[in-house]
């Protein structure tokens with residue numbers, strides 16, 4: 032079956048084009064796919080019409096109706112929960128979520144979104160946007176406004192957990208008496224998330240449970256400064272409040288980072304502190320874009 036879809040995507044679409052979808056009868060999936068930047072239309076009735084439109088417009092028909100002829104442009108889903116259905120689509124079509132594609136299309140009407148200035152957003156939205164929202168977009172067709180805020184962080188955390196959004200990776204390097212961490216991620220936000228994970232992995236032995244959510248909100252005049260402040264804020268939370276974090280979901284705008292950290296308190300029965308980490312330092316600090324990845328090298332004072 033997987034081979035079938037591989038062949039299908041290769042033949043029907045050029046490799047650099049995003050697939051387009053026609054979802055039949057699973058309304059909740061429509062909003063998901065549009066939010067992740069996929070051109071998606073919805074039909075609730077008339078399966079024969081759906082098959083015809085999908086073929087004519089080069090769309091993948093996403094359906095749970097399994098008793099009709101299997102055609103190459105129909106993707107049958109077997110999962111019953113929406114999150115798992117989304118995962119099934121991504122796995123069968125070998126897709127990953129690109130962070131830059133999130134909120135590029137209107138979840139309500141499928142139109143591509145336009146950028147909206149902070150000044151204009153301030154006039155329209157009924158709350159103090161400076162405290163909780165970033166990067167505004169507006170749908171030119173239905174007028175709906177989108178922004179990166181709390182719901183964006185929640186969505187991103189869900190996509191990371193489903194395994195359909197690429198996580199960064201890290202490795203350690205020796206640096207005299209200190210600890211060096213090298214990270215690589217598909218986005219700048221991913222660097223912060225990956226280094227956060229690395230920090231606690233090198234600090235604590237034992238499973239960290241995700242019992243609560245903590246917010247880190249720091250600013251700095253440079254990106255490098257922001258990274259150092261972010262890591263030091265995590266270390267401060269550990270020292271003072273004994274907070275351990277397992278996963279992270281960040282939004283970055285200008286010189287500010289807002290991060291939801293998921294974790295719980297240090298528990299001496301479950302956790303062992305592997306080493307003391309005093310601080311993240313500016314020494315030989317490196318943060319840059321390399322081809323289409325972000326890379327960072329940070330030295331921690333231990």
Ligand SMILES: [Zn+2]
Nearest residue numbers: 137140170173
């Ligand atoms: Zn719209």
